[in-house]
Amino acid sequence: MQPYGSVEGARVEALAQMEVNVEKDVAEKVGTPEGTDGSERVAAIEMADAPLKAMSMRRDIIAMLALAGSGHPGGSLSATDIVAELYFGGILTHDHDRPTDPARDRFILSKGHAAPVLYAALAEDGYFPLSELSTLRKLHSRLQGHPDSKVLPGVEVSTGSLGQGLSIAAGLALGLMSSGGDREKGMVPTVFALLGDGEIEEGQVWEAVMFSAHQHLGNLVAIIDNNDLQIDGRCSELLGLTGIAERFRAFNWHVLEVDGHDSVALNGVLSQAKAYTKGPVAVIARTVKGKGVSFMEDQVEWHGKAPSADQAAVAFGELGGMPGWYSECIEGGRA
Amino acid sequence: MQPYGSVEGARVEALAQMEVNVEKDVAEKVGTPEGTDGSERVAAIEMADAPLKAMSMRRDIIAMLALAGSGHPGGSLSATDIVAELYFGGILTHDHDRPTDPARDRFILSKGHAAPVLYAALAEDGYFPLSELSTLRKLHSRLQGHPDSKVLPGVEVSTGSLGQGLSIAAGLALGLMSSGGDREKGMVPTVFALLGDGEIEEGQVWEAVMFSAHQHLGNLVAIIDNNDLQIDGRCSELLGLTGIAERFRAFNWHVLEVDGHDSVALNGVLSQAKAYTKGPVAVIARTVKGKGVSFMEDQVEWHGKAPSADQAAVAFGELGGMPGWYSECIEGGRA
Amino acid sequence: MTMDDTSKATRAAYGETLVELADEGVDVVAVDADLAGSTTTKKLGAAYPMRLVDVGIAEQNMIDVAAGLSLSGKIAFTGSFAVFGTGRAYDQIRNTVCYSKLDVKIAPTHAGISVGPDGGSHQMLEDISLMRGLPNMRVLVPSDYHAAKAAIRLAVATPGPVYVRMGRASVPRIYGADYRMEWERAIVLREGVDVTIAACGIEVAQALMAADALAERGIDAEVIDVPSIKPLPAADILASIRKTGCVVTAEEHSVIGGLGAAVAELTAEHLPVFLERVGMRDSFGTSGSLPELLTCFELDAPAIVRAVTRVRARCHRTL
Amino acid sequence: MTMDDTSKATRAAYGETLVELADEGVDVVAVDADLAGSTTTKKLGAAYPMRLVDVGIAEQNMIDVAAGLSLSGKIAFTGSFAVFGTGRAYDQIRNTVCYSKLDVKIAPTHAGISVGPDGGSHQMLEDISLMRGLPNMRVLVPSDYHAAKAAIRLAVATPGPVYVRMGRASVPRIYGADYRMEWERAIVLREGVDVTIAACGIEVAQALMAADALAERGIDAEVIDVPSIKPLPAADILASIRKTGCVVTAEEHSVIGGLGAAVAELTAEHLPVFLERVGMRDSFGTSGSLPELLTCFELDAPAIVRAVTRVRARCHRTL
């Protein structure tokens, strides 16, 4: 085992540094989203939460996977800033105490192999104790290798088989819409689906794309985690998957493009997407697979491999320390 | 039973008229396809065959369906001019005496419910006797309700489940390409697939579209029978299926558009598509479902319903008479 | 059993029953894939336009849109032909509907050889097997129009995934309008002591005809209808077999994985007896009329009679 | 049987054997769906770049592209994980590969619970049932690395559709490099007279361990490996059962529709005896390690021992 003590110091330092950066970012960019009334400062603070939470989530993800010994770091880390923005940037209306509240917005992780990023968000939010993250992929755990809605509150539907989430989201969006509520007045919940870029090679995604546009599902937002990597290589090389925005436009979708690691930009775009009611919106988020852990970034081999304890330690160094629940778990394991 | 005698006269007349029209068409439009050497006149004559054959095929289709008592006239008639052009307009290299010749071009009827149009072409060409058309959809017939390649020579692969033909065609095109032969010199057979416009709602079609573009399948031609009707309504209304050309272009296909009932234009476009070697070509053929039979034209209810004997008689009146094999069959039935 | 004006296809019950349920205030919706007319879900759309969703020719999307609708609190039925409504969307049914245990009812029509002239590509003969093998899935195969109505109502009354198999062809009337279907119950349509004939779907009528023919030969057959293929009415089936000592199953489905297989699995565990399975003998269907096909593939009453003769011969040889 | 350095996963045989075949001049190609590394078809691509086609995450296209390649004269293997390589493309396998009887070999890997921590969505437990129910399809379930090599060679030697089921986990070695697989033949790995244990895949090793444990209790079990699930080695299985009088089947698959069901169908027709099926009892899998899951779902050697005890108790009660 590595001595982890020293990492703690680095973590505190990194967090402090990050808070400074976030303050700067917010100061620079506040006002980008439409509608700047008195609640602006509140929104800015809420927004500022997301990057901090994203940092915690990245640590959770590495810790979870290191303990599990298997799983998918690359696509979890590329999506971390997006998911953090949804849960902690004031985008999703939700409440961990009422995970089945009919009025909640819905988040469907279509790329189910990125389960760790969802579990991290749910745990950080309080849906279940952080310590439960240590059970990922273990026998009898609620944190299944791919999300299982039968056992874990906060998971809207089980995923893992790629290409299905957008169809489910479309059906759900339609159901919520027809159950009444005035979309223009923001009374209808919004359904967000997060898809991988490799995932959109599944034909079913295009069935859902045609369907959603035709149904004018104004309460549906598809976010594409465009990290240009799948398992067997780059999406652009394996199947010539470029120009994703144009493809969605040709299928009559409203498309927004964004840097998937820029919290402020993400917040603006996701708010805009949620506010758009004329039809479904595709948010193409340019991301880096494995983002935040230098040796994983843009490396295809980190799609589905867990870090060793040593590799995790290096990652924690870069991420400002290890999660408290993890060190307790490690120490518990030692005792 | 109706008295069919008088129809024969009408048929002869119509045929004579058609020949005049064709001659005129050819005279006007010859030279449209690229490359006008000494063989031009031969090509023109070959081309002129197609409309005549199309007329016979339409009669065959009505006769077949009337005898079968079930089947799909609408999509068979919308595709008749296209299929006639492929088989009798000099587009497909094929020989009914050698239906498995490795050098033949391949035709895959992805919209398998239009089996009658394929059977009509094969019979008119001599793959099997015209009289066999009377066995359509009957027990022990080689003319199954949907094409069955196990039993009928000339059928490249069984179809009927929509959305699969383009994938099969792509695999076949790739296999033919990699089996050697110089595509630039026209040594590699071309694979043509005919799809319905409703059919392209199947996600699998878009999987094949992505794949074929990426593989630069220069020996693959997809023809979309764009009659704007499926079973439950207009494609444009049921699923907002318009702008098909743009969709294919966004997926990096070379696209040609054509009037699917204009023999000369079709011949030009199909020749061009075959000659194009840089990648797959989509031919979007604007067609009218039920074309050639007034009461079937653009009528959704004629998608999958056979004409009664009386309705068939009316149709034969419009199509220049009933097929000889049909009258023999009817008379045989009487005797 | 009467084959008269009251003969109707099981699919005829589909849209009709959905309309009744909606009238009664049940929050049902139907999702179809360009076959709303053929499956009859169009009737629901005619009465309640918002309750019918036609996704076009996209069966995978059909299932998952239904899944999404169920997540919004609705009871979602899916349509299409059985071959596409199960086989083209198997993974969606497995990994979304069953794995999440959603309130989605897979209820396609045009199952079996009774689609006739469309031929082998359209004659679905493995759907019972496909659906029966899925955890959390229940399977109903109604044998007539009233049974189909009852099956749809039972599916609605039961939370979670249910498969209801319906056909295109008119079938003789077996039950009255008051028939109620129950899980895990077989219906004894004719009592007998010499052999058990367990049938489902359109084969129930053939089984009854076979029993008449057998009676003429002095063989007293017990005919039971088994609409609840999963969960299987183990007690009812075993009770009948205990009495008769041997069993013939009859289904418009492959002999692999369907009712016959379920009964074989059951008897092998609890009461090993000779069993003959009448069904498609591992082949695709072909174009033809329903009566022709029933004879051609040995699914008609005479074929059931022959199977009974075989199974009883085996039985006696052993005794 | 040895669990040592020679232990290898059945999937390890896949790419390797394809390379050997290509070296020998057989015109094989592999079509994979973004899992060429996991299935090991990547090895074929490394040796012969033109012989591996990766269609991306598009299993339906994978099957039909393979169909097209077979039409151009090649022997086309398909990849992906078993759950997606069969279930996501069932209709393509049915209506194109089987209905046209093409030379396509459906050979995905990662079947069964042995994918472990990935959990229930990825643990395919119905694939044998799905593939066995298809007309024109043959089904092979190899039990070790050498058996997998033999299965791939047998598939290549046999025109038409074949399903070869392979797994992710290392399994003990059972056969030598000289092993040749045959259609419709079971292999008697251990002779015995008290009970027949018919197993396939990774359960063969468990069955052998169970037989050792049973021997200690004075029960002499016959263990037969049944790699040829379809066509089933009816004669071999019946011969064994005639000797032992009862049978336990063991498979890393649902008890519905797999080897156990096939044997039940067989015995019910020809030789009714008590049968216990060891397999997944109609539930999804879950995350865990393979040894944990084998115990949790009662698929390990002790579970087979218990099944033998049960079946023999029933048998004797009847006698």
Ligand SMILES: Cc1ncc(C[n+]2csc(CCOP(=O)(O)OP(=O)(O)O)c2C)c(N)n1
């Ligand atoms: C239907 C299906 N096919 C294959 C897989 C196996 N698989 C898991 S992740 C993955 C690659 C996903 O790539 P992408 O969508 O780009 O995800 P990301 O890069 O965000 O991890 C594949 C092929 C699957 N889970 N589901």
Ligand SMILES: Cc1ncc(C[n+]2csc(CCOP(=O)(O)OP(=O)(O)O)c2C)c(N)n1
């Ligand atoms: C996978 C599949 N789903 C559904 C059907 C039933 N079906 C047969 S034809 C048809 C409509 C086809 O419309 P289109 O492709 O436009 O054909 P066309 O208008 O040329 O007849 C449908 C839904 C089928 N054959 N295959």
Ligand SMILES: [Mg+2]
């Ligand atoms: Mg990616």
Ligand SMILES: [Mg+2]
């Ligand atoms: Mg059309």
